[in-house]
Amino acid sequence: MAAALRIGVIGGSIAGCAAAVAGSRAGADVTVYERSGAELQDRGFGIVIPPPLHKELVGSGYLDADMPTAPVGTRVWLTREPGGRSARELARQPSPVTPCNWGLLWRSLRASAGSVRYLRGEPVTSVRADGAGRAVITSARGEEQYDVVVGADGHASATRQLLAPGLRPEPAPYLVWRGAIPLGALAGHPRELDLLRGAWVTLGFPGGHGIFYLIPGGPQDGDGSTGAGNRLLAYAIYGRPPEGAEPGPYVQELAREHFPAAWADIVARGGRRATACHPVADVQAPRVARPPLLLAGDAAGVTRPHTATGAVKALQDALCLERVLREGPDPATALERYADERTAAGARLVELGRRMGRALVEEVPDWPVMGQDEVDVWFRGVLAGTWHYLHEEPGEAAEPDAGPGATFAR
Ligand SMILES: Cc1cc2nc3c(=O)[nH]c(=O)nc-3n(C[C@H](O)[C@H](O)[C@H](O)COP(=O)(O)OP(=O)(O)OC[C@H]3O[C@@H](n4cnc5c(N)ncnc54)[C@H](O)[C@@H]3O)c2cc1C
Numbered sequence: 001m002a003a004a005l006r007i008g009v010i011g012g013s014i015a016g017c018a019a020a021v022a023g024s025r026a027g028a029d030v031t032v033y034e035r036s037g038a039e040l041q042d043r044g045f046g047i048v049i050p051p052p053l054h055k056e057l058v059g060s061g062y063l064d065a066d067m068p069t070a071p072v073g074t075r076v077w078l079t080r081e082p083g084g085r086s087a088r089e090l091a092r093q094p095s096p097v098t099p100c101n102w103g104l105l106w107r108s109l110r111a112s113a114g115s116v117r118y119l120r121g122e123p124v125t126s127v128r129a130d131g132a133g134r135a136v137i138t139s140a141r142g143e144e145q146y147d148v149v150v151g152a153d154g155h156a157s158a159t160r161q162l163l164a165p166g167l168r169p170e171p172a173p174y175l176v177w178r179g180a181i182p183l184g185a186l187a188g189h190p191r192e193l194d195l196l197r198g199a200w201v202t203l204g205f206p207g208g209h210g211i212f213y214l215i216p217g218g219p220q221d222g223d224g225s226t227g228a229g230n231r232l233l234a235y236a237i238y239g240r241p242p243e244g245a246e247p248g249p250y251v252q253e254l255a256r257e258h259f260p261a262a263w264a265d266i267v268a269r270g271g272r273r274a275t276a277c278h279p280v281a282d283v284q285a286p287r288v289a290r291p292p293l294l295l296a297g298d299a300a301g302v303t304r305p306h307t308a309t310g311a312v313k314a315l316q317d318a319l320c321l322e323r324v325l326r327e328g329p330d331p332a333t334a335l336e337r338y339a340d341e342r343t344a345a346g347a348r349l350v351e352l353g354r355r356m357g358r359a360l361v362e363e364v365p366d367w368p369v370m371g372q373d374e375v376d377v378w379f380r381g382v383l384a385g386t387w388h389y390l391h392e393e394p395g396e397a398a399e400p401d402a403g404p405g406a407t408f409a410r
Helices: 014-025 051-059 102-112 158-163 190-198 247-258 261-270 310-327 331-362 372-383
Strands: 006-010 029-034 046-049 072-080 087-101 117-120 124-129 135-139 142-146 148-151 170-182 199-205 208-216 231-239 275-284 293-295
Touching (some): 006 014, 006 135, 006 142, 014 029, 014 102, 014 310, 046 102, 046 208, 046 231, 046 310, 051 087, 051 310, 087 102, 087 199, 087 372, 135 148, 148 158, 190 208, 208 261, 208 331, 231 247, 231 331, 247 261, 310 331
Parallel strands (some): 006 029, 006 148, 029 117, 087 208
Antiparallel strands (some): 046 087, 072 087, 124 135, 135 142, 170 231, 170 275, 199 208, 208 231
């Protein structure tokens, strides 16, 4: 019997765990190297994925069917009433999404990768070719040889540098503030919470927008359960702090100045503890595999978060990896096929993210004068013919028959 293919994965987060599941489902012997010595589950906030992808991942054993999610079917566009402090609804659009808690998603993938060797607190210090078509990973444990090495080492990927030396993320001229607030802190806002139980909200303001949605809480949140009732309010607010402002705390000021009073209060209740402030940037490797190296998740490419597809792409990368490895006939051919599919998918998302960033932050429309028709026409123009899972045209199926490995933005 031939020896199993040996796969080394650098990074044990969403992309790394998903790639590990893919490799082991395709019969490979997988080792994951994760730099961090801590559990990863407290790192993240909300992650939205398309319902059909969630179904596919549960059906194929990547995600546990019991992993809590908070699905909703509608997107509501709001802005502040001109001259007032109340919210005005501009439009509603069909937009079925499956919001997840980053930590619970990671934990579920990690559990599905249970049988792989997962080396925690084990930074990879170098990767090199061995001259015989294989790669050698060096870490504090010494050197190990692999048939395939998956770089799943995130947005600042060192593995990407091996495939595209000198390629660096391009910064966008604005920031994102991300938060997750236990619902217990929002008891004074029953109307807003009612809205969020059935919809996710985009709140437009001069200079940017905010996204608000409910996600399942983890065991450390709310009532301590991970059941259906335990929720957090997740938000991502995009904008540009004025020169000289301290970026982190500025989000509170921005919300006070531009948001309807209730939504500004929601942001204030998160406080600083529940908020993170990140730069926004994008980058795409010109080709996401060169045997024996392959890139997955943010290591392969980072799109601006407006597309809500970074984790989605990492999960799609894994499904594609499993399929090409199964199809064979050899790892090098499989990796070339992966590169053909996934490079194009990543590049489309980067382009879409830039377009969305321009329209939703850099050159926002005059939100208060818009209504349903204006929002529909304007947003269709932003998508410019790209199918995207966050936007379902009336009468359209929830997802075109995309097939395995689809990009969810074509
Ligand atoms: C505001 C915001 C909102 C978002 N919303 C969504 C959304 O709704 N839907 C969605 O799909 N995506 C979303 N994303 C994107 C998503 O969060 C990321 O794309 C995804 O988490 C990336 O996962 P990853 O595993 O590729 O990278 P990371 O999570 O960055 O993991 C990389 C891992 O590699 C490890 N590592 C690095 N170097 C080494 C080394 N030398 N040796 C060993 N290990 C190493 C790191 O420790 C880390 O654990 C959002 C992002 C932001 C910022």
